[in-house]
Amino acid sequence: MKIPKRIASAVINSLKGGVVPRTGLPYITVGRESEIDALLHDVDIIADGGASFRFIVGKYGSGKSFLLQTIRSHVMDRNFVVVDADLSPERRLQGTKGQGLSTYKELMKNMSTKTRPDGGALTLILDRWISGVQTETAAETGLPVDSTEFQKAVEKNIFEVINSLSEMVHGFDFAKLLTIYYRASVTGNDEEKAKVVQWFRGEFITKSEAKAQLGINIIITDDDWYEYIKLFAMFLKKAGYSGMLVLVDELVNIYKIPNSITRQYNYEKILTMYNDTLQGKAKYIGIIMGGTPQCIEDTRRGVYSYEALRSRLAEGRFGREGLKDMLAPVIHLSPLTYEEMLVLTEKLSDIHAQLFEYQQRITQEDMISFIKLEFSRIGSDSHITPREVIRDFIELLDIVYQNPQINISELISSGTVMTAASSDVSTSEEEFAEFEI
Structure with a gap:
């Protein structure tokens, strides 16, 4: 499993910090x-x-x-x-x-x-919509893109989308703003486009401000923001x-x-x-x-x-x-099984080794011993979570990487890696009887 270093770094650092990485999830998805x-x-x-x-x-x-x-x-x-x-x-x-x-x-x-996975895609979506309508119009009509007839045909297709939204709650004003954005795009008025985006983001504070800037006597409020979410859903479908x-x-x-x-x-x-x-x-x-x-x-x-x-x-x-x-x-959500936790630790050790460019030393037997130790905590049957196990395992990987002379099996069996695992409760052989690889 090859993984780019920037993604490997994001995965390991996020999981060690107890948060979900925004990228690289397919590399670590288990169960x-x-x-x-x-x-x-x-x-x-x-x-x-x-x-x-x-x-x-x-x-x-x-x-x-x-x-x-x-x-x-x-x-x-x-x-x-x-x-x-x-x-x-x-x-x-x-x-x-x-x-x-x-x-x-x-x-x-x-x-x-997909093309803007980290957020901030609103402007991209609006521009793509207009570009898409222009492309479709050109294919349908065969008119020269710089002709007046072509512009009229584009406007007709634009307004078909806009008019279909105007029947919804707040749809008329939503459609009016899309019209303003389209015309600002045609004339190259980036300032006007930015104002429309600002309105869609809910950044206008008062109605008078929106009226002065855009000629729209309405703003998004605490009470009606969900109506605009529904409007966006309909618009996005029509935008492709x-x-x-x-x-x-x-x-x-x-x-x-x-x-x-x-x-x-x-x-x-x-x-x-x-x-x-x-x-x-x-x-x-x-x-x-x-x-x-x-x-x-x-x-x-x-x-x-x-x-x-x-x-x-x-x-x-x-x-x-x-x-x-x-x-x-x-x-x-049901707890991950022991087998699923083992698969997850295998994936993490592989990513960690690729990130820091070393030959993996932790064996499958070490991973099984680690998981047994984690699940031997007091109350682990009802309280231990994947987040805790993952965080402990990445700490183990870090220690082993930084101390190549260490005996891994002794380190795990000592329980010194996990402060919460210092209890004298051990896992019975019967409990792990089905945990076979």
Whole structure:
């Protein structure tokens, strides 16, 4: 497995820091086949004009964010536009002090495509749309591109797209802004184009400012930002993309809101999104939210405290361990198996060796010993997560690389690499009886 150094560095450094790398995920993806298959099935529905809404539920470090980023990479390869944001005390779904608008701004900032995977793709998308219409018009009409007739034909095709959006909520103003952007592109007015992009990003503070700059007497607010997300999804389809995927992580920050009324308003916004996608009011859009079991299932403060959501999302009577319904709106992440953890450590050791250009010294037997040690911690059956195991293993790789004289098996068996593994609890032979390679 050959991996470019810059990607190898990003993968190792991100994982060691406990965060999910934005690039290189295919090199380290292990397990989660059923979850990925289920979410990609949703993607096919979205591309066909449908919509979907899912919750990814797992404890801290269990792989929620990793799964979201993996799906992000998959759908961009399928010509989707992805917007993503982590919620925080300053970014919520609904607020009275700009918290909802802050989430919208973060989503727009992180708008990504296959050719612009790191965000900031809005201008690229708008320019590509205009260029695409011009190319299609030239192929259809055969007119010279510098002729008046060609320009009229392009405008006609542009306005067909714009008019189809004007029937949606806020669609008229959205369409007007697209018109302004197109005309600014034709005349080479980059300043006017920048103003339209600024408006789409939610950066105008007052209506009077938007009126003075663009002649539009409306701005994006805390209350209506989601309507513009739906508008973007429809526009992106008409601009040549397959659809739009919205990823919202760290739902726990709504759970942490101290004011119960404010929490309920945020859960009401989730209900609106959920109903829109399942009732066909939104098209070409998928929404995936990530959260911990507590922030979803707590009936006092979590999502389930909002009865309308709890009744829609709670598991039925037939779901149980080993029989998960991957078509349900809530996907619970199961722990990675010992075998999957071994495959992951093999991948990481290979990437680490390539990054630092050394001959790999850790054997498969060493990796098995390491995994046994990790899972021998007190409470590991319910509390250990892939994040902790990965972080410990990269630390082990770093130490072995920097100290070539060290005896690896003795280092692992001593448990000195992992401070949390200093307990005297050992793993029984029966527990690992099925852990055969």
